[in-house]
Amino acid sequence: MAAVTEVAPAPPAGYEFPLWRRLARKRSTRVALILCGLLILLAVAGPYLTPYSPDVGGPDALAGPGGSHWMGTDQFGRDVLSRLLAGARISVFIGIGAVAIGMVPGSLLGMIAGLRGGSWLDSTIMRVMDVILAFPVLVLAAVMSGLTVGQSVRFGPVKVNQVVIVLLVIGLVLVPVFARVARAQVLAAVQEEYMVAAKVCGTRFRALLLRHLLPNIQAPLLIQAAFSLSIAIVAEAAISFLGLGVQPPQASWGNMLGDAQQELLLGAWWLLVFPTAAIAAATVGFNLLGDGLREALDPRAAAGRLGAQPPPTAASGDVRPRT
Amino acid sequence: MLRLATSRLGQAVPVLFLMSVLSFLLLHAAPGDPARLQAGLNSSPQAVAAIRRRLELDRPLAVQFGRWLTQALRGDLGTSYTSGEPVTHLLAQRAPVTIQLTLVALIIIVGVGIPVGVLAALHRGGLADHTVGAVSLAGIAIPNFIIGLLLVLLFGWYFPGIMPYQGYVSIPADPAGGISHTLLPALALAAGPIAIVARLTRAGMLEVLGQEYIVAARALGVPWRQIVLRDALRNALLPVLTVVGLVVGFLLSGAVVVESVFNIPGLGLLLVNSFAQRDYPVTIGVMLVVAVAFLLINLITDLLYGVLNPKIRASYRAGGG
Numbered sequence: 177m178a179a180v181t182e183v184a185p186a187p188p189a190g191y192e193f194p195l196w197r198r199l200a201r202k203r204s205t206r207v208a209l210i211l212c213g214l215l216i217l218l219a220v221a222g223p224y225l226t227p228y229s230p231d232v233g234g235p236d237a238l239a240g241p242g243g244s245h246w247m248g249t250d251q252f253g254r255d256v257l258s259r260l261l262a263g264a265r266i267s268v269f270i271g272i273g274a275v276a277i278g279m280v281p282g283s284l285l286g287m288i289a290g291l292r293g294g295s296w297l298d299s300t301i302m303r304v305m306d307v308i309l310a311f312p313v314l315v316l317a318a319v320m321s322g323l324t325v326g327q328s329v330r331f332g333p334v335k336v337n338q339v340v341i342v343l344l345v346i347g348l349v350l351v352p353v354f355a356r357v358a359r360a361q362v363l364a365a366v367q368e369e370y371m372v373a374a375k376v377c378g379t380r381f382r383a384l385l386l387r388h389l390l391p392n393i394q395a396p397l398l399i400q401a402a403f404s405l406s407i408a409i410v411a412e413a414a415i416s417f418l419g420l421g422v423q424p425p426q427a428s429w430g431n432m433l434g435d436a437q438q439e440l441l442l443g444a445w446w447l448l449v450f451p452t453a454a455i456a457a458a459t460v461g462f463n464l465l466g467d468g469l470r471e472a473l474d475p476r477a478a479a480g481r482l483g484a485q486p487p488p489t490a491a492s493g494d495v496r497p498r499t
Numbered sequence: 500m501l502r503l504a505t506s507r508l509g510q511a512v513p514v515l516f517l518m519s520v521l522s523f524l525l526l527h528a529a530p531g532d533p534a535r536l537q538a539g540l541n542s543s544p545q546a547v548a549a550i551r552r553r554l555e556l557d558r559p560l561a562v563q564f565g566r567w568l569t570q571a572l573r574g575d576l577g578t579s580y581t582s583g584e585p586v587t588h589l590l591a592q593r594a595p596v597t598i599q600l601t602l603v604a605l606i607i608i609v610g611v612g613i614p615v616g617v618l619a620a621l622h623r624g625g626l627a628d629h630t631v632g633a634v635s636l637a638g639i640a641i642p643n644f645i646i647g648l649l650l651v652l653l654f655g656w657y658f659p660g661i662m663p664y665q666g667y668v669s670i671p672a673d674p675a676g677g678i679s680h681t682l683l684p685a686l687a688l689a690a691g692p693i694a695i696v697a698r699l700t701r702a703g704m705l706e707v708l709g710q711e712y713i714v715a716a717r718a719l720g721v722p723w724r725q726i727v728l729r730d731a732l733r734n735a736l737l738p739v740l741t742v743v744g745l746v747v748g749f750l751l752s753g754a755v756v757v758e759s760v761f762n763i764p765g766l767g768l769l770l771v772n773s774f775a776q777r778d779y780p781v782t783i784g785v786m787l788v789v790a791v792a793f794l795l796i797n798l799i800t801d802l803l804y805g806v807l808n809p810k811i812r813a814s815y816r817a818g819g820g
Contacts, residue, residue: 303510303513303514303517306510306514307514307518307521318755318770318771319522319525319770319774319782319786320525322771322774322775410642413642413645414642414644414756417644417756418755418756418759418771420771433644433645433648436648437648440648440651440652440655440656441651441655441656442656443652443656443657445652448645448648448649448652452641452648452649455641455642455645456637456641457640459639459640459641459642460636460639460640463639463640
């Protein structure tokens with residue numbers, strides 16, 4: 177859960193294949209695409225597949241996996257599989273929503289700060305980002321969503337439930353992450369000839385930002401988005417695990433783990449193992465997707481990473497460390 | 500170096516100020532009334548009002564904040580609504596618990612992650628390398644508190660009596676008991692960062708071992724072991740170091756959840772409990788301490804970075820933010 181991934185400046189454009197074909201070339205990325213696709217499919221179709229109602233208890237509590245309950249039941253007799261499917265929808269909703277909320281304003285703020293690098297605007301924006309970053313992601317998110325636990329909050333006419341609050345809070349703490357990535361990219365890009373040329377031509381600020389900069393720095397932002405999806409899903413799990421996020425009886429992977437904690441010393445492993453597997457599959461999926469995107473969009477930064485080819489330095493072929 | 504330190508500390512002041520304003524506003528704007536929670540469910544409105552007056556919650560928010568700030572500048576963070584203890588006492592009591600947990604985790608991370616990363620780089624494509632790949636993916640995939648839950652299941656249900664999995668014992672007071680009580684939670688905290696550190700060390704070593712000065716050193720007949728340990732490792736560890744800084748912050752935030760898994764009375768548990776009870780002074784106190792720790796760690800990392808690599812020192816002046 178490294179908060180900010182460092183990404184080298186984007187390579188020049190001009191690829192021979194469409195993005196998805198370059199992504200699919202690598203096996204681990206194919207696995208990632210399958211995992212992410214499956215997760216989204218379950219999030220969409222899950223409620224139509226659930227064998228039982230996810231929120232309503234049944235007669236047999238703490239039944240092990242097998243027979244009529246493939247993944248067993250929890251202490252209230254609720255079907256774990258049904259809750260897992262319902263939780264998938266929550267996780268995907270919070271993940272995508274939070275990343276969108278972090279990415280759009282975060283990237284814009286970072287780009288504006290970078291384009292006005294060194295000015296009062298830059299330092300104001302980045303200091304505010306520092307304030308948010310000064311709290312560890314989880315602490316801030318937990319405190320903020322903990323403040324409204326069990327209550328719905330009104331924003332004017334819009335009534336917001338706890339799931340949306342968790343989403344907003346995780347989104348907020350992702351804003352500075354994207355702002356930093358975007359700013360660093362822009363600071364490198366303003367030195368490039370195309371930016372100098374655009375400025376000399378008197379291009380307006382908005383056009384500079386959206387038409388010239390954005391297409392050139394979108395790759396690192398996209399990569400960060402993939403990693404942030406897994407950050408968001410883990411954050412939801414942790415917050416709900418602490419009892420500060422999604423409230424029972426509504427199922428989420430996090431509060432399922434909270435229920436599991438109470439029955440752990442009775443050996444109810446199925447309450448722990450299945451949500452863990454779901455979270456692990458989702459985080460592996462989005463992390464591998466991020467790696468794959470990085471390799472496809474930004475080969476220079478990908479060199480030397482796990483499973484990647486050795487860095488293409490002139491000397492690398494010459495030295496083969498002995499054992 | 501000194502200039503960097505002072506300018507960074509200077510930047511930290513407005514950050515901390517803004518942060519305390521924000522946390523104060525946020526907490527007080529949130530639903531839930533500490534006076535009512537204090538008074539209990541069946542108390543009369545008069546009793547609630549009396550408590551509100553005693554806690555000075557009936558004053559305007561600006562007055563409350565001004566009072567809190569002037570006290571805070573004198574080193575007094577107020578008293579807990581629930582226990583009446585000074586917040587600074589509570590923090591001083593709980594901080595060592597979290598520090599012990601974080602330090603043990605950090606020792607595990609550095610002690611395991613770096614050697615494993617070096618091994619993986621030296622035997623690229625070998626068993627060590629593949630193991631690192633697989634384990635690090637698992638370490639990244641499973642969040643620390645879930646690893647904690649798995650450890651509790653393992654040592655609480657399947658193999659009871661081998662390792663303590665609940666509570667806290669101070670290492671200075673009781674070394675053996677302290678270490679055994681801290682080992683499992685520290686392991687849970689360390690699992691993810693070990694993977695990150697091992698991957699970065701591996702990548703750094705691979706890159707450095709390809710450099711010309713390594714080739715030159717080998718041509719001059721410097722023993723391979725010495726090249727690896729002295730020349731390559733030192734340069735490969737630079738990027739690792741910044742991540743270790745990040746990791747400490749990550750450990751601090753991870754401790755919040757892991758402490759509640761293992762029932763360890765540290766800052767994390769204090770934070771969770773204090774805002775469940777709307778004990779604002781304590782909540783703000785913990786948040787401030789965590790934020791200060793975070794800023795300090797970032798500063799120390801930057802300074803160390805400069806010590807290890809003089810080239811970077813110059814670029815600080817140009818870089819800014």
